[in-house]
Amino acid sequence: MAAVIDRFALAAVALSADEYRAIVAALGRDPSELELGMFGALWSEHCSYKTSKALLRQLPTEGPHVLQGPGENAGAVDIGDGLAVVFKIESHNHPSAIEPYQGAATGVGGILRDVFAMGARPIAILDALRFGPLEQGRNRHLFQGVVAGIGGYGNCFGCPTVGGEVYFDPAYSDNPIVNAMCVGLVEHDRLRRARADRSGDLVLLVGADTGRDGIHGATFASVEMDERSAARRPAVQVGNPFLEKLLCEACLRLNQLDGVTAIQDLGAAGLTSAAAELAHRGRRGIDIDVARISRREREMSAYDVMLSESQERMLVVVRPEAETAARQIFDHFELHADRVGSITSTGRIRVRDEGAVVADIPLKVLVDGVPARSPASEVPDKQPSLGMPSIEEPEAVLLDLMARPNLRSRRPIFRTYDHQVQDNTVWGPGFDAALLRVPGTTKGLALTTDGNPWYVALDPYEGTKAAVAEAARNIVCSGARPLAVTNCLNFGNPERPFVFGQLQESVRGLADACRAFELPVVSGNVSLYNETSERNIPPTPVIGMVGLLDDLALRCPAGFQEDGDLVFLLGDTSEELAGSEYWRLIGARPEGRPPIVSLEMERRLQAALLDSIGRGVLRCAHDVSDGGLLVALAESALFSGRGLRCPGITSPVSREAFYFGESQGRVIVSVAPRRVPELQKLMAKHHVPLHAIGVVGGEDFQVGSDIRISLESLRQAWETPF
Amino acid sequence: MKTGIVVFPGTWSDRDCAHALLEVLGEPVRFVDYRERDLGDLNLVILPGGFSYGDYLRCGAIARFTPVMNAVADFANRGGLVLGICNGFQILQEARLLPGALLRNASCEFRCEWVQLRVEQSDCAFTVDCRPGQVLRIPISHGEGNFFADPHTLESLEANGQIVFRYCTADGRITPEANPNGSLRNIAGVANARGNVLGLMPHPERACEPLLGGDDGLAIFRSAIHALNRVAV
Amino acid sequence: MTYRAEVFVTLKPVVNDPAGLTIRGGLHALGFESVKDVRAGKYLSILLDEADEDQARSRVEEMARQLLANEVIEDFRIELQPEPALAESRGGGPS
Amino acid sequence: MTYRAEVFVTLKPVVNDPAGLTIRGGLHALGFESVKDVRAGKYLSILLDEADEDQARSRVEEMARQLLANEVIEDFRIELQPEPALAESRGGGPS
Numbered sequence A: 001m002a003a004v005i006d007r008f009a010l011a012a013v014a015l016s017a018d019e020y021r022a023i024v025a026a027l028g029r030d031p032s033e034l035e036l037g038m039f040g041a042l043w044s045e046h047c048s049y050k051t052s053k054a055l056l057r058q059l060p061t062e063g064p065h066v067l068q069g070p071g072e073n074a075g076a077v078d079i080g081d082g083l084a085v086v087f088k089i090e091s092h093n094h095p096s097a098i099e100p101y102q103g104a105a106t107g108v109g110g111i112l113r114d115v116f117a118m119g120a121r122p123i124a125i126l127d128a129l130r131f132g133p134l135e136q137g138r139n140r141h142l143f144q145g146v147v148a149g150i151g152g153y154g155n156c157f158g159c160p161t162v163g164g165e166v167y168f169d170p171a172y173s174d175n176p177i178v179n180a181m182c183v184g185l186v187e188h189d190r191l192r193r194a195r196a197d198r199s200g201d202l203v204l205l206v207g208a209d210t211g212r213d214g215i216h217g218a219t220f221a222s223v224e225m226d227e228r229s230a231a232r233r234p235a236v237q238v239g240n241p242f243l244e245k246l247l248c249e250a251c252l253r254l255n256q257l258d259g260v261t262a263i264q265d266l267g268a269a270g271l272t273s274a275a276a277e278l279a280h281r282g283r284r285g286i287d288i289d290v291a292r293i294s295r296r297e298r299e300m301s302a303y304d305v306m307l308s309e310s311q312e313r314m315l316v317v318v319r320p321e322a323e324t325a326a327r328q329i330f331d332h333f334e335l336h337a338d339r340v341g342s343i344t345s346t347g348r349i350r351v352r353d354e355g356a357v358v359a360d361i362p363l364k365v366l367v368d369g370v371p372a373r374s375p376a377s378e379v380p381d382k383q384p385s386l387g388m389p390s391i392e393e394p395e396a397v398l399l400d401l402m403a404r405p406n407l408r409s410r411r412p413i414f415r416t417y418d419h420q421v422q423d424n425t426v427w428g429p430g431f432d433a434a435l436l437r438v439p440g441t442t443k444g445l446a447l448t449t450d451g452n453p454w455y456v457a458l459d460p461y462e463g464t465k466a467a468v469a470e471a472a473r474n475i476v477c478s479g480a481r482p483l484a485v486t487n488c489l490n491f492g493n494p495e496r497p498f499v500f501g502q503l504q505e506s507v508r509g510l511a512d513a514c515r516a517f518e519l520p521v522v523s524g525n526v527s528l529y530n531e532t533s534e535r536n537i538p539p540t541p542v543i544g545m546v547g548l549l550d551d552l553a554l555r556c557p558a559g560f561q562e563d564g565d566l567v568f569l570l571g572d573t574s575e576e577l578a579g580s581e582y583w584r585l586i587g588a589r590p591e592g593r594p595p596i597v598s599l600e601m602e603r604r605l606q607a608a609l610l611d612s613i614g615r616g617v618l619r620c621a622h623d624v625s626d627g628g629l630l631v632a633l634a635e636s637a638l639f640s641g642r643g644l645r646c647p648g649i650t651s652p653v654s655r656e657a658f659y660f661g662e663s664q665g666r667v668i669v670s671v672a673p674r675r676v677p678e679l680q681k682l683m684a685k686h687h688v689p690l691h692a693i694g695v696v697g698g699e700d701f702q703v704g705s706d707i708r709i710s711l712e713s714l715r716q717a718w719e720t721p722f
Numbered sequence B: 001m002k003t004g005i006v007v008f009p010g011t012w013s014d015r016d017c018a019h020a021l022l023e024v025l026g027e028p029v030r031f032v033d034y035r036e037r038d039l040g041d042l043n044l045v046i047l048p049g050g051f052s053y054g055d056y057l058r059c060g061a062i063a064r065f066t067p068v069m070n071a072v073a074d075f076a077n078r079g080g081l082v083l084g085i086c087n088g089f090q091i092l093q094e095a096r097l098l099p100g101a102l103l104r105n106a107s108c109e110f111r112c113e114w115v116q117l118r119v120e121q122s123d124c125a126f127t128v129d130c131r132p133g134q135v136l137r138i139p140i141s142h143g144e145g146n147f148f149a150d151p152h153t154l155e156s157l158e159a160n161g162q163i164v165f166r167y168c169t170a171d172g173r174i175t176p177e178a179n180p181n182g183s184l185r186n187i188a189g190v191a192n193a194r195g196n197v198l199g200l201m202p203h204p205e206r207a208c209e210p211l212l213g214g215d216d217g218l219a220i221f222r223s224a225i226h227a228l229n230r231v232a233v
Numbered sequence C, D: 001m002t003y004r005a006e007v008f009v010t011l012k013p014v015v016n017d018p019a020g021l022t023i024r025g026g027l028h029a030l031g032f033e034s035v036k037d038v039r040a041g042k043y044l045s046i047l048l049d050e051a052d053e054d055q056a057r058s059r060v061e062e063m064a065r066q067l068l069a070n071e072v073i074e075d076f077r078i079e080l081q082p083e084p085a086l087a088e089s090r091g092g093g094p095s
């Protein structure tokens, strides 16, 4: 190893000594400092997926409707009428922990660029968040900053934020989770791949000037946070949603132009990653001249420029004869564009600075050459199911549950998000899935993110399965058919065997569930090293799902609709309380077996629901999830301000498990009395158990002799502010 | 009738307004670039919502100096109908075509939700189809919609009937709880003295289809159409 | 000559200041009980080339009047110094 | 004793400043071509009761560090004077 390349230099780019030796072997020489920086970035966990790649191969990624699976900026799925839905979810956990507003804002900015780089117009944002308890000032600061940052960026940009989730648990105190998903629409023939496959094309860098932003942000996201990271070069930057809006409009217009070969956003590892991946996907090479790049600061080195992660920049590859037309578009939007290089046939990335070649690397090595890591793993034994504590006062428990930070109304959060702009929002946040009109059609898109963290913590395999099942159930309750999945895997330090074991099990659960529901995974993101001072976050997979409703007229709401309608529970309840909100309310230890999804039962349930909704049998459907049956019933009552009378339900299991357990595969529905026979017939046909619950109406929420609360008191509890 | 929808850098409800007018009401529209200087072909000009220039200095402050704003001022002075929605309202105030200013919401938070508006005046061009006292349900979506004017201006607005909309409860009462942003006297929309320029914070273009939650916003666009037809007759 | 102008834009005293109130609330919550009042404003630091100080000041005043402050709700104050050692003028560069 | 602290919060020079850039663009469009750079920041005027000037300063510094600025991306500067003729402490009132 060269004398200059010591342990510290490698640590600075987060490469191992073995990886360094692999670089020297591939190049046949020592890398220059710039080259080493480029390797550090592209061989980082964040860019190379070196630890997770092998696991992710288990995921089903194909299906008849898939137009683009993983590997591009975002996945794309056909929705008919010549249209495709484009979507992806991504994490911005580390930056948000340091500067919550800007960290979250630039997270939204990054995922928006992934979608409009595909030629799609962003039509929705969803955000999945996890924080420590708000009683601690720092957690509150993070929570408020992140929520403000998500709204701040999306609202200014003009893309509605229509859904997401927020959970609180002490395990996220040091390390919040901030995942953002973006969904876009594009005509099939305008779907664009970031693939430069024609030598001689010109490479334009458009948007913000390049500053010393987040240099090594990619590697930074791949090593644990510690006290030192605060002292490093600021890895957080100030987002510019206004500039992003102009960039988006320009890219969408550019996308209609002949002679545009590829559009690629600059994200982690900046120009290095964008240029290398663009050229490598097209099996070409690329020359970059850093001297041509507009800078925000003086005396920036080639290293600074190649590794800068300044936001709001895009690479655009055009045929030489299309440059003028492209520039007219940039001028129209007052965007600055530099011609920074060209596509070559060399298969190499070559970087020049004032004429001198400062880096020259075969793309195959840089993009694909990182040796896979397969850390030791330790899979915990399956936990036994635990016995039930009994409850004295179901009414008090219900009120307590409704007011819990994990269950109370999220309105104080989502009313700070513009969830209507673009005029397609049929149902914004607040229900099971958001529902958007597909402009110009009668179709709807149902969108959700899900990932109960406690089930995964108890059993990563079962918990991840449950997350997929719940997401699909949320979509189905609206009347839509699940189409495809994106996912964000937020885990701790994979070099710790128990963390890698969690990751393995979680991915296995994701793969099994997606296969069972025939749902392709078309995009995703892995965020590892969520570890602070040796404390690792609990395993946190977040599932993003998109569903299609052919006729919006057939949508099914989540709230009770008419007095006198009859309410039923579909699906069976088991003695399952571990991992539930009730479990945490009574202070039970976080152990035991989480609710187990039967994929077979779940498939039947969802088929039965779609069948009944399609025939117009149901007046409402709401999935039973966090908090259990009574919470779900209370929510359906509060959504529409209609009470419920349950004459006294005979519980097949203990009262606790029936009222507050979170057994999966259950949905509550309401139907007009005259349609009950049809419902019964349909459930019998699909072999789905049906239990009578009660009747809609009145001002109260009443369950046998156990509970009688006014809707008003329920609402007060539910609307406890954060 | 022909409507022009002005697009500033950072505007986003241009497309929503076009959708409401063209697809829902069947009215022809044309987008007007902020660099244009001629509005000769138009009867109605809409300054839509959004974050012009990011709203970085002050909402509407920079947009107000774009070339199109001279044309908008001329158009307004000639009696043309001008509707400023949200950011458009802020721009009209910055341009002094409408009185007052809009401060940060009293909550210091952005608010996107359905609110109720009471129509205070039906002789404004944008409310001729409404009854005074009628309640319209229309969403807001803003962080700075807190109407302010000095006491003298406020009095003259009241006296001249320039206050066109106030935030109200579902049954039309003007209460502090119905006020989503701290606006003085619950003011949601004001007109100029002549009644041909209206600015309001709520987004009528988002309330034009029952599928999206309600269509009370149509009353405002229809009023403008009828007012123009009346003049034309 | 290059000058650095500092422009302070504040809400007029009669205008209420939601941001100031919110910050005061935040400070109280953090235990800074001694805080009686907070007013929030904007601070702009502008680098400009002008022939002399008088001209620089009058230009900045024009900027403030036309664009930087809205006289319906805001007041402004300007401070000006020569910026001595500015070797080179690069677009967006910091001082 | 009552003091008035002025806190100036600015983005660190290495951090990009979209607001500053956009304002500079607006000034150029208005014909203020001599403007080379604009940085946008916050200006806070805080009235507080403390025993003496040193204590007031150190309290305000704590406030800035904890709430008013985020030192990852922002710098701050404090100026402090005694506020002499403050008869009475009016809640949200102006200075």
Ligand SMILES: Nc1ncnc2c1ncn2[C@@H]1O[C@H](COP(=O)(O)OP(=O)(O)O)[C@@H](O)[C@H]1O
Binding pocket: A126, A127, A128, A129, A161, A162, A163, A164, A165, A166, A410, A413, A414, A428, A429, A430, A431, A432, A433, A434, A449, A450, A474, A625, A626
């Ligand atoms: N961070 C958020 N941003 C936007 N919407 C949110 C957020 N958190 C929760 N929501 C919305 O609030 C509602 C309730 O959330 P959740 O309890 O997670 O729903 P479910 O259990 O049906 O998945 C959903 O409609 C969800 O989209």
Ligand SMILES: [Mg+2]
Binding pocket: A449, A450, A451, A470, A474, A625
């Ligand atoms: Mg859910």
